[in-house]
Amino acid sequence: MPQIAQIAETYSSQIFWLLLTFGFVFFVIGLGMVPKVQGTADARDAKISGDLDAAKAAFARADEAEADYRTRDAANRAAAQATLAKSKSEAAKASEVRLAAADAEVATKIAAAEARIKGASDAAMAEIETVAADAARDMVARISGVDASDDAARNAVKAALAHG
Amino acid sequence: MAESGKIDPMHQFAIEPLFGTDHWSLGSFNIAFTNSALYMVLAAVVLWIFVIGGMKRELVPGRWQMAVEYMTGFIKNLLIANIGDKGRKYIPYVFSLFMFILLANLLGLLPLGLVGLHPFTFTSHFTATGVLAIMSFSIVLIVGFWKHGFHFFSLFVPHGTPIAMVVPLFFIELVSFMVRPFSLGLRLFVAMTAGHVLLKVLAGFVINSANASPALGLTVGTASFILMIGISALEMLVAVIQAYVFALLTSVYLNDAENLH
Numbered sequence: 001m002p003q004i005a006q007i008a009e010t011y012s013s014q015i016f017w018l019l020l021t022f023g024f025v026f027f028v029i030g031l032g033m034v035p036k037v038q039g040t041a042d043a044r045d046a047k048i049s050g051d052l053d054a055a056k057a058a059f060a061r062a063d064e065a066e067a068d069y070r071t072r073d074a075a076n077r078a079a080a081q082a083t084l085a086k087s088k089s090e091a092a093k094a095s096e097v098r099l100a101a102a103d104a105e106v107a108t109k110i111a112a113a114e115a116r117i118k119g120a121s122d123a124a125m126a127e128i129e130t131v132a133a134d135a136a137r138d139m140v141a142r143i144s145g146v147d148a149s150d151d152a153a154r155n156a157v158k159a160a161l162a163h164g
Numbered sequence: 165m166a167e168s169g170k171i172d173p174m175h176q177f178a179i180e181p182l183f184g185t186d187h188w189s190l191g192s193f194n195i196a197f198t199n200s201a202l203y204m205v206l207a208a209v210v211l212w213i214f215v216i217g218g219m220k221r222e223l224v225p226g227r228w229q230m231a232v233e234y235m236t237g238f239i240k241n242l243l244i245a246n247i248g249d250k251g252r253k254y255i256p257y258v259f260s261l262f263m264f265i266l267l268a269n270l271l272g273l274l275p276l277g278l279v280g281l282h283p284f285t286f287t288s289h290f291t292a293t294g295v296l297a298i299m300s301f302s303i304v305l306i307v308g309f310w311k312h313g314f315h316f317f318s319l320f321v322p323h324g325t326p327i328a329m330v331v332p333l334f335f336i337e338l339v340s341f342m343v344r345p346f347s348l349g350l351r352l353f354v355a356m357t358a359g360h361v362l363l364k365v366l367a368g369f370v371i372n373s374a375n376a377s378p379a380l381g382l383t384v385g386t387a388s389f390i391l392m393i394g395i396s397a398l399e400m401l402v403a404v405i406q407a408y409v410f411a412l413l414t415s416v417y418l419n420d421a422e423n424l425h
Contacts, residue, residue, distance in 0.1 A: 002178040003289050003357070010179045010200070012193035014291040017201035021208040022296070025264050029208075030256035033215045034236055038255060040221045041233040047223070 132157040171371060173364035177288055177357065200286045207267040207286075214263075235263065239411065246415040247422050254418055257303065261296065262411035269356060269403030273396070287406075288356040290349055297349030300414040304344075308421035319420055348413055355406045359399045366392045 133153040140148040181196035188195050218232025225233060239259045243251030265287055272285025286292045308316040320337035321330055369388040374381030 001174055003291070003353070006179050007291065009194065010196075010198065011291045012190075013181075013195045013198055014179070014200060014286075014289060015295055016190060016193070016195040017197070017204050018286070018292050018295045021201075021204040022260065022264060022299075025208050025211060026257060026260040029212055029215050029263075030260035033219060034256050034259050036221065037215065037218045037229075037232055038236045038240060040225075040229075041237055044223060044225075 129154065129157055129161065132161070171364070171368035173361045173368060176282070176284070176360055176364060179289075199282065199284045200289060200292070203268065203271060203284045203286050204292075206271055207264055210267050210271065211263050235259070242411060243415050243418075246412070247419045250422050251415065251418070254415065258411050258414055258418075261300065261414060262407050265296070265352065265410050266404060266407035269407055270400070272356070272360070273399055273403060285356050285360060287352050288360055290353040293349040293352045294345075296352075296410070297345040300348060300410075300417065301345035304414075304417045304421045307418065308424075311421065312424055316421070316424070319424060344413075344417060348410065352406050352410055355402055359395070359402055362395060363392060363399065366395065 133150065133156075136157055137148050137150070137153045140146060140153070179198045179200050181198050182202060183197060186194075186196050188197065215232055217228035218236075220226065220229050222229060236255065236259055239262060240252065240255055243254050243258060247254070268285065268287045272283050272287070274283050276283040308319070312318075317334075320334045320341065322333070322337070325333055366388045370381075370385045370392070373384040373388070
């Protein structure tokens with residue numbers, strides 16, 4: 001086993017070169033470079049956690065703003081609905097009033113028109129009676145030669161008209 | 165390697181001075197630049213290049229930066245899970261330890277033998293793992309005594325110990341504490357050595373059986389080769405796990421020193 005067989009000749013060289021190379025590794029790399037590498041990593045970790053915290057805070061703010069917006073939105077909606085209902089009922093009332101007025105006007109117009117129609121038909125009936133009585137008197141005079149009185153002719157016509 | 169047709173599975177652990185540096189010395193100590201030292205330098209350089217790629221410091225990382233930050237983040241989480249927020253200051257040390265061992269383990273597994281090079285795993289030498297283990301243990305001791313003074317010895321007396329048991333338990337805990345650097349260093353050394361020996365032994369089966377006869381080569385050789393593929397995958401897992409275990413145990417021990425109980 002060379003580790004044991006050669007120990008007397010080689011131990012000093014082994015120890016010397018190991019201390020030299022490990023000394024270089026420790027002082028130049030370990031103490032000189034590793035803290036900088038680790039510092040970079042630590043700085044990055046700090047930045048990441050800081051950014052995450054900022055993002056979380058922004059998220060919370062956004063939630064708050066959304067809740068605020070929601071309450072305002074609901075309030076606005078309720079107000080709009082109230083305004084809508086109010087104007088609806090007002091409009092309904094106004095149109096009711098106008099409708100009633102128009103109804104009354106229409107009713108008077110109808111009544112007037114009906115009266116006129118009735119007058120006209122009464123006059124027409126009277127006319128028909130007179131014409132019919134005259135015709136009846138003429139017919140009686142021609143057939144019987146009796147001159148019927150005006151009243152008798154009129155009564156006969158009325159009775160005939162009433163019977164249809 | 166071949167000695168009268170035999171393949172020595174231990175040869176891969178042999179340390180050889182490179183580039184004629186056999187006689188370099190510091191005081192009376194030999195410090196030849198060996199193949200082991202070469203792989204230590206390679207591990208350090210590869211790690212250096214890896215971490216340089218993570219130095220762009222962009223807010224949105226690219227793939228490479230992401231990979232480096234993943235590794236540092238992994239060590240950071242390991243330390244915070246074991247020690248708490250005070251564990252952050254050990255990131256440079258544990259990161260260096262983990263990545264250095266990990267790259268040493270992985271570089272030693274590279275199939276460089278295919279192009280005629282000899283890969284070497286310095287974590288299969290207890291002279292290397294021992295230094296790393298003693299380093300971690302020393303930091304635990306220094307931090308423990310620095311922060312708690314002699315009160316650090318209360319680590320050896322768990323809460324609620326009956327008075328009569330304090331002295332025996334103190335010695336038991338002391339022994340288990342003193343064994344830590346050995347278990348730390350030997351675990352890595354044994355795991356890496358065993359894996360590499362196993363791979364070499366199986367490779368020897370393939371070569372020797374094929375040399376012996378075509379029938380043996382097709383049966384024993386093929387079976388051994390399939391086993392090698394599986395064990396190579398397992399070794400990569402072991403390379404990662406052993407580096408992780410080293411870093412994990414270091415942070416567990418550091419927790420004792422930092423938080424006592």
